[in-house]
Amino acid sequence: MEFKNIKHNKWAYRDIIGQDPLLGIFKSSRINFNNFVSGKKLSGKFKNLTLKKDAPNVIIIICDALRDDHISLNDYHRKTTPFLDSLSEKLCNFYNSPFHTSSCTSTFCGVISTLYGVNFEELSSTNLGIHDLLHYYSYKLSFILSGSHRSYYNLTDYYGKHIDNYFESKDIKYISPKIPASSDRTLLAYLNSTQFKYDKNEKQFMYFHVMAPHEISFKENIVYSVGNKNSKSDLINDYDNGVIQADNILRDLYYNLKNKGLLENSMLIITSDHGQALNQTKNFLHYGHGFWPIAETINIPLLIIDRQNNYRNDYSTKIDLYPTITDRCFENPEIINMLLPGISLLKKSPTSRKTFHLGELRNYGEPSVSIIESSNGIPLYKYLFNPSDKKAYLFDLKASKGEEMMIQNDSILNILKNDHHNYLKMK
Template sequence: MFAGIFWGTIVCLVEVVLRLLAGRSFLTPAMIPGIILLYVVYWALVGVTFTIASRLAFLRALRPNGIVPALAIGFTLHAVLIRHLFSELVPPGSTILWVLCYGAAIPLGIALGRGIGDFPRGRHTLVVLSCGLALAFGSYFMAGIVKAPGRPGVTDRQNVFILMIDTLRKDHVGVYGYPRNVTPHLDRLARDARIFDRAYSTSSWTHPAIASLFTSQYPSSHGVETKVSSLTGRFETLAESFEREGYRTGIFSASAFVPEIYGLDQGFQHEVSMGKPAYEKLLITEYFGRTAGKIPLLPWRGRDLITLFEEKCRPALLKDWLTTPRLGDGFRRWVDRIGDENFFAYVHVREPHAPYVGRGNYAPPGPVDFTYGASGGTLYPFDTATPVPGDSLRLRIDKYDDDIWAVDRTIGDLFYWMEERGLFENTIVIVTADHGEEFYEHRSWKHGTSLFEELVAIPLFVHVPGAAPARSRDYVSMIDIAPTLLDLAGIAIPEAYRGHSFAPLLRGDPRFEPRSEIFAELARAPGAEAQMLLVDGEKVIQYWKPSREVVELYDLGEDPGEQSTMIARDSIRANALLQKLRDTIEEARLIRGSTDDVELDPNLEKQLRAMGYLE
């Protein structure tokens, strides 16, 4: 057992030190005691096993003091190789690699055991374990002194803060005319900012929209279009651009599309998110997740062990969601830690998203069902629709407004803290949404089913220190935000970006050339997709379903609710817009990057299903 505890602590300390030296560690002081305990317990069990085995007559040649370090060496060598060099290796190649790693380590360990004799004894183990505990508790005292890992930061530029409010409809915000006072704190900021009346997302659900925000690419280009698509490193992300210039970068996300799992953490040095717990990033847990089912003695499917651990030890799904107050606390602690260094922060709050909770302000707390609605697939147009009683519709809207009101109150607390810290004097603040929400305007609920205005028109207001408040009716797309922020910060905009900077508009430059059109798209499944193009108030939408193709044309000036298609009355204009739409689609797909599909573990599936992304 002493051998196991000794070498387990050694392996743990090596991993902690290497991760801290790497410059982009997810480790926090609070995690280190648990990490040390995990390694010590695991390797102590290994040591006990071989101690008992060595007492058997036919296994007396085994010396735990040799076998245990041999396994530790083989484990570390194999884990590093499959993590960095052979991550896609499958049998029989993975088995051969396993045999080679442990085959090389066992003779070395046995020789080491013979050379050190009875080492380690209890006193040696106590010394090493004490060093580990000293690191664990010492990290608490150092947390407020040591800066965040990474390259030296900058202090002479403006900070950048993006607040993404999931599922927030534009017409439920006070500055856009909503009669209910559910967003007083957002309205207060908006009155000191540039308000955009015609801002649009690139899709009607979270995953592709956020990837567009970070890469300044349309979904057809970045390839993140389904619930399992993962962003690859082909495109430089907004966070990577800021990190390259010395900014501290942090992401605080309650979205079910967990940044690390889906590749959305690229360029972020600090991450607070839901879904994938930090222990899965450790060498020991990642090792079993990657090798299970690929090497001898581990016949289970890839994630069975970790899934079992989660089912027994993790809290219930609703308790596991990161609430807006928790994200705000994480942001405040991070800003305190990095001091005066400039930062780029992305905060993604979730509460307006279904399932609506209700706070007792406009509606009583409690769940609400969605038994009424459309059938015939997940993409408009639907085959049938059940009429919705008026009181049921009102209840859903009331609960939705309650959740917006609760989020706004917490955001107000965060804004007041930023004011007290003087951050608004040196911070560019963007408030927006990834998409809207439908309340049966087109025979469906929630989002991700169509490209109508209630889903793709988003709130957007930008606070730039020193800039006068104003209102703009120019078209703005989600892909325009990244180049605008880089432009405002004086950072070179990557050539691959598809968006247009509207920084000249914010500076009051009369030479600003506004965007002439808006493009958005939606892919629900193979053969089920939709695209839209908006030009001068006229909007064409094409829906592709396995059974049919539907094209609709709307004049938003005459029909802002998109209730009466003009396709039969103005086929010439519709065909011209449709051809332009298809040219845009073809252009976007020409630069499409490769994507990786992620494996949805049961916990992540539950999160996505609870939020309506899985049936």
């Protein structure tokens, strides 16, 4: 069955740019969204890459709204990720980033930056997704997704036209109508169906999107009681139940892929698109995501299971995944990596680095922006602009990964404030 995309409104990213296209912060008009993938062709520089003979399968699993500080793997006080905990103990090739961030606070831009290696506001029609690049080098592409990605600002436009296996959870009615379309178990049903075509001897690129912990899709095995969700404890309990559910789905996906032989030579990446605010950050109290790029909404896990484990053990951000994958798959990745803003996790961190993170815009006329400054992979400062009060804040990341330690340093603050304004001018 062929599914046709609905026509895309080039201003549909309204949660970021608001209802005012004149805002121009993201200059969405520089991209013709309707034709974004229709004319994609590899230019000469991409055709000069040499695929490694032992290039791995590349498997990315994004768990929607998963925070790095609510998984027991990272010493959270509740046992929320028993599967990941056990896997990290059993496998010597299990990498757990000490500090990883999303480029933004929503699914659309979090997925885009994963696949394209740039922040959404830097995306242009010349960018090539890692999936399309690997497809050119004979990888089979599978997008196996919980949720309705045709409705997420037409994310499917960015997934391209070369997909061998495409599944969204609402399509479960064609496979197993008894499973609710809202359930992450639809992913497993699809993998076990005859519709999923694969040959373990062919190289595979696979992207899974798991809706937990953002949405709890089945009610059994709920660990923490949740009332009417009016209290902070109710909302934290509800979120932690979702993390446990994500861990359960990760376990089932892992063993399903392993039994199919797809993990024998693979680079398995487990991460998130963004975090989730649980009303815990002073001056930025709220529930959900999409607003301020605070630690609650951009600090996310990055786990890599790979037979080579030389990944650098320091700060990284979402746009670093693309060059890391090309480093693993190609003999001469510098041909493409030199064009990317991210830093491969197989390369040393730069002496000085600033990464930019944006929140969705709703009512304030300009986006909330944060800048993380690091040196040799060690995070130093976080600049955070709040459009609701028009104030800029500075936090000491050497003391804490979050916004617990606010500091006063006008010299550093003014430099980062200037970086903030220059960054938006360029977009």
